[in-house]
Amino acid sequence: MKAWVVEKQDKIENNPLELRELPVPEPKEGEIRIKITHCGICRTDLHIAEGDIPLSKKPVVPGHEIVGIVDKLGHGVKKYKKGDRVGVSWLYWTCGECKYCKRGDENYCPHIKRTGYDVDGGFEEFIVVNEDFAFDLRNINLKSEDLAPIMCPGITGHYAFRISEVREGERLGMLGFGPTAYYILRVAKSMGIEVYISTRSEEHKRIAEKYGADWVGNLANEKFPKKVDAFIFFPTAGTLVERALENTLPAATLVLGAVTMSPITISNYTANLWGRKIKTIYQVRRDYGNEFLEYANRLNLTIEKEIVKFEEVPEAMLRLKKGEINGMVQVIEF
Ligand SMILES: [Zn+2]
Ligand SMILES: [Zn+2]
Known part of the structure; x- marks a missing residue:
């Protein structure tokens, strides 16, 4: 072969x-x-x-x-x-x-x-x-061509979404908008979650807006309209972690999706880190994968x-x- x-x-x-x-x-x-x-x-x-x-x-x-x-x-x-x-x-x-x-x-x-x-x-x-x-x-x-990407960004995104603990009626922020974030957006919107997305790419902004993101901008020079209950973060730049945390409410969970990360600095512990949880995605697992396939099927996630x-x-x-x-x-x- x-x-x-x-x-x-x-x-x-x-x-x-x-x-x-x-x-x-x-x-x-x-x-x-x-x-x-x-x-x-x-x-x-x-x-x-x-x-x-x-x-x-x-x-x-x-x-x-x-x-x-x-x-x-x-x-x-x-x-x-x-x-x-x-x-x-x-x-x-x-x-x-x-x-x-x-x-x-x-x-x-x-x-x-x-x-x-x-x-x-x-x-x-x-x-x-x-x-x-x-x-x-x-x-x-x-x-099958729509199922192939579900095997990685789809099920990985669902893992991040699950451990972010975001609930119906709450607000979710994301920094970076690739295929993983795309699947998270689709599922979150189907559950009545408000989604704010920070991305630099014009093409990704277009897609995020098309699929119902409630706010699309760039955290490098602006803030989310409201603080969020959960945040999923994709870049490998540790210097941006505090920027993300500044946009979260106490009790929020921040999920880091990267495999490598440059040094993370938190300068204002009390304002930005106190009360928050930080979690990471580690490999993938079958239970979340099977759960996501049910969502994908129901929502016709192409x-x-x-x-x-x-x-x-x-x-x-x-x-x-x-x-x-x-x-x-x-x-x-x-
Ligand atoms: Zn992959
Ligand atoms: Zn084992």
Whole structure:
């Protein structure tokens, strides 16, 4: 099968992705093999290709927003049959036996395996996965090209939304408006939550307004119209954290979505931090993922996207880096 692999990390301009021929994987006990039809391209894939994140295996096939059709069953598979539609996210496998798995916090499992990072991901034609870790997409009415981005920004956004503890009738602020924030906006608006969004991109401002944001501006030089009950923050600039906190009410939760962050400075503890909670998103988890799929199905959550041919993946990733994509996300169609 054809696969895009990263062996030597480098700037995307220097083509770190190589097209190779790999053997089609065989499903083991409890595993299903998926013929991939769609895979979203994520900024994390760009970080893996460019070396912002060290490689966990070498070479590796990136891609963790996978949708496809079951084409072969390993021994003992119970849930699925050939022809069923399933998805695979960043969470490829967890042990099920450690204290975190046992208490329902599998995203903290120290033995976690991540798709397109610890194991080969979706920039290839087939993948095998344990049936318990595939998302069941048989009863979801969205197209596969709309389901692929749900496998990462969708379910990650829902995780952030859940731990932000924002409730119906309250106000939610967000700094940064990418695909993850887009899904949060859609769900929040469906629940009668007022949403304020800070973004610099004109294209993102347009999309945020189109989908019902109550205020769209730039916290760099203005404030939210009212203080918010919860705040979801995407940048990696720690210097902006206090700017976000200045716009929150006491008792608010601030959720940080980044994997890396420059030093965070809080100069006015009493005014800006006292009484607030700060949480971070850590990996992803199946329970929030399945919950989000129900929302996505009910709300018919499509997304503005660019369809990419398999052969065009390197060029597509260059456009992602330059911020030149049409819409919010890119999805590879096989
Ligand atoms: Zn991702
Ligand atoms: Zn575990």
